[in-house]
Amino acid sequence: MPTLDLANAKPVVKPAAAAAVHALPAKPSLVGLDRAGLKAALEAIGIEGKETRMRVSQLWGWIYQRGAKTFEEMSNVSKHLRAALVENYTLDRPEVVVEQVSVDGTRKWLMRIPPSIAGEKWHEIETVYIPTRDRGTLCISSQVGCTLTCSFCHTGTQKLVRNLTAAEIVAQIIVARDRLGDWPGQQPPEGAFVPDDGGRFVSNIVLMGMGEPLYNVENVTAALKVLLDQDGLQLSKRRITLSTSGVVPEIGRVGAETGVSLAISLHAVTDDLRDELVPLNRKYPIADLLDACRNYPAASNARRITFEYVMLKGVNDSIDDAKRLVRLLKGIPAKINLIPFNPWPGSKYECSDWEQIERFSEIVFDAGYSSPVRTPRGRDILAACGQLKSETEKLRAKERAELMSKAEQDAFRAMSMVD
Ligand code: SAH
Ligand code: SF4
DSSP, X not given: OOOOOGGGEEEOSXXXXXXXXXXXXXXXXXXXXXXXXXXXXXXXXTOOHHHHHHHHHHHHIIIIISOOOOSTTOTTSOHHHHHHHHHHOBOOOOEEEEEEEOTTSOEEEEEEEOOSSTTOOOEEEEEEEEEOSSOEEEEOOSEESOSOOOTTOSGGGOOOOEEOOHHHHHHHHHHHHHHHTOSTTOOOOTTOOOOOSSSOSSOEEEEOSSSOGGGSHHHHHHHHHHHHOTTTTOOOGGGEEEEESOOHHHHHHHHHHHOOEEEEEOOOSSHHHHHHHSGGGGTSOHHHHHHHHHTOTTOOSSSOEEEEEEEBTTTTOXXXXXXXXXXXXXXXXXXXXXXXXXXXXXXXXXXXXXXXXXXXXXXXXXXXXXXXXXXXXXXXXXXXXXXXXXXXXXXXXXXXXXXXXXXXXXXXXXXXXXX
């Protein structure tokens, strides 16, 4: 087990730049827009008729296939149009304020996004990159904060909330590819841990960062369509997973429109307990949620629905809970992801003991479900599930060290057992 290196947090913006946070951007950025958005931007500067379509596809290729950062490099775009683009638009990305690199190679970026309407504040969001040898998973946010208040989740304690625009959701992937050198002809930063299987460094996306994606379903769906475009970012629907705490009326729609994989934050097997852990359960109880799963258009035995289950000591981790979980999921093509609870300052839960997680996992496994225990990643930089929170509750080094010493032990046990 490597020693944890707390000094690894790298602020990449100087304080002077951080001072200008309230200004509106002078020109809008085209990064993250879908084809309709690019078309509108071109029309606004006088491009009309047949030419528009051709120009949209040129911009599309430069932004999403090659990661262009300037209009000047767009060599197949006419000089005249390039000048007009420079004058009216930018290719700015959300600004990375802090990059943290965990001892396990996980990277967390705190990004600052400009107001989407005049008068609004700038916001901060977090995006996490989790590499393994054969895949690079990017955990993206769909909202600033979350309006839901799951009792074990740090994001749920954040007061300030706004939906991210579709472009802001897409831009998180662009930033990750920039920082990892994941564009044609580029190299990863020295010493970075990235997959070595010859594929893209960002190969998988999980909507498991800040926010409830299905409370921002229009923008999330629009963003997913940009991600899935095979002439652009070229992600596969099988490699994108949307996690929801159970917004039942939206589940079928997002499945039909995008075909992405689904994850459900279940966490409890009785309505009484789930009402407490995931208060949205009071509106959409377990039976309704599981019905929506049975009807999920993009699920099959080959593409199972993931049920996430956070292991909370003495709360939801009994043998009876495990047996009931198996009964509940009967008939649904499912896999069960047991997530060791990740602590955060002020949280009232503890992670289940490792022996209990093993017993729980065995029952689920014996019933025929794959039941991996998710290895906590990036705990030393508070990048693990449910630890994200912006407006940044800056932890003192001592608080982080306290969280970590427990995390270190848990991570060690978890790593010896999974993946
Ligand atoms: N809002 C969505 C997606 C973001 S949360 C949802 O709830 O599904 C991503 C996953 O992390 C969810 O399964 C969530 O329940 C889990 N999670 C939240 N807080 C956690 C914590 N402290 N420890 C472990 N998992 C947590
Ligand atoms: Fe929101 Fe998901 Fe956290 Fe619940 S677990 S508060 S839905 S981000």
